[in-house]
């Protein structure tokens with residue numbers, strides 16, 4: 063079979079393009095090298111839906127961000143992912159910074175960002191965000207900014223795309239691409255995929271993919287950002303808090319997650335290894351000190367996890383969204399921040415490019431934009447729960463006590479379209495292991511459920527990739543093997 067479109071990369075960009083194109087009656091496949099989608103940059107970022115005033119006006123990322131932000135309301139209604147427009151503050155701690163905020167506000171208003179206001183009344187500011195430092199002299203308030211769970215949104219996009227006919231192939235790393243007679247042949251270890259058009263959304267590895275078709279015109283540098291996540295009970299923030307930005311970064315923010323935890327970060331370190339997501343003592347110290355300039359009473363001891371994400375920084379410092387000289391090959395690369403915010407606008411631009419390439423974009427009559435809202439134990443009343451448990455006892459078996467996740471939610475995550483096949487896949491879809499104990503109690507039980515539902519041996523359950531095993535063998539099997547071999 064020859065696909066009309068093959069998308070390389072199952073991050074938020076690839077999945078958003080897949081879901082947008084699923085409105086049309088064309089054959090689409092998405093190839094992802096990891097065991098799950100949302101395994102790259104999309105998994106570890108700030109999850110902020112930016113208002114759009116921050117990027118320089120000559121960059122397309124500014125335009126994409128402003129448009130993308132506005133598209134979130136409809137997307138969240140249709141796809142039912144966690145998203146709240148709580149608004150952001152850019153915080154000035156010195157009088158000299160107010161001028162910069164004023165300029166950002168004026169440019170932002172001219173570019174159509176709704177509701178931007180400069181607030182200099184300290185009492186009003188502290189009323190809106192009581193945790194903010196007393197040193198604040200003014201804030202730029204952007205009410206259209208929001209918080210989203212980036213991976214849950216990506217799972218929702220993929221589920222909806224799959225419901226509408228897109229085929230997902232995980233553990234399918236594209237190794238080579240041949241282009242002959244206007245047909246692309248993409249080689250993976252598990253087979254060859256043919257396509258008339260290819261969309262390269264391979265994140266940090268997009269330059270490598272581009273070179274496979276002879277297009278060597280950009281480089282991507284990994285820039286690491288570390289984070290500290292706090293227990294949900296540590297503090298409650300009303301707003302996303304940014305310091306006044308520097309040239310390389312928006313600075314270290316203090317922010318609530320879509321599930322009510324607080325996190326701080328990221329810093330910005332240029333590195334060379336595109337897979338190095340380790341955290342360092344110095345980096346964590348840097349972000350905690352930076353964050354305390356905005357929120358002095360951050361409780362360091364309430365941290366439950368440190369992690370890092372990698373930005374794909376292009377040499378142009380702007381998004382690369384190109385209908386290239388290789389007919390039918392579209393690069394969607396260098397999607398640094400605010401890529402998460404911009405994804406719906408980027409997908410729209412890619413659709414326009416396909417139209418220019420002559421792809422027949424007839425509507426898909428069976429297209430349904432709604433991805434049903436996941437049923438959550440914590441959203442039910444006592445009576446509703448009683449009914450649910452009577453019908454299906456899996457609603458009553460709590461597997462993760464920190465986050466109150468019953469077996470039924472895990473089963474739903476595994477059996478969803480493009481469902482979970484690994485422990486991290488379950489964790490990122492429905493949260494067992496996200497709480498205070500970080501999976502200490504629930505992990506073995508999640509593994510049991512995965513083994514049973516996927517019909518694989520317990521020791522073959524992996525954390526996140528094809529070879530990330532938790533177990534080597536059963537204790538007695540190893541003992542018997544040693545006795546038999548005389549070791």
Ligand SMILES: Cc1cc2nc3c(=O)[nH]c(=O)nc-3n(C[C@H](O)[C@H](O)[C@H](O)COP(=O)(O)OP(=O)(O)OC[C@H]3O[C@@H](n4cnc5c(N)ncnc54)[C@H](O)[C@@H]3O)c2cc1C
Nearest residue numbers: 071073075095102103104108110236265287400401402403
């Ligand atoms: C620290 C940090 C903070 C950020 N904060 C924000 C924010 O608050 N708001 C915002 O809007 N944006 C933010 N961003 C940017 C945002 O996270 C990215 O723009 C977005 O996640 C990019 O998604 P992607 O799909 O391009 O890349 P990825 O998520 O990396 O997806 C690319 C996928 O391609 C796959 N792949 C690679 N090579 C191959 C191959 N050969 N074959 C098959 N598959 C392959 C990878 O495994 C990966 O899954 C932040 C980024 C970072 C790092």
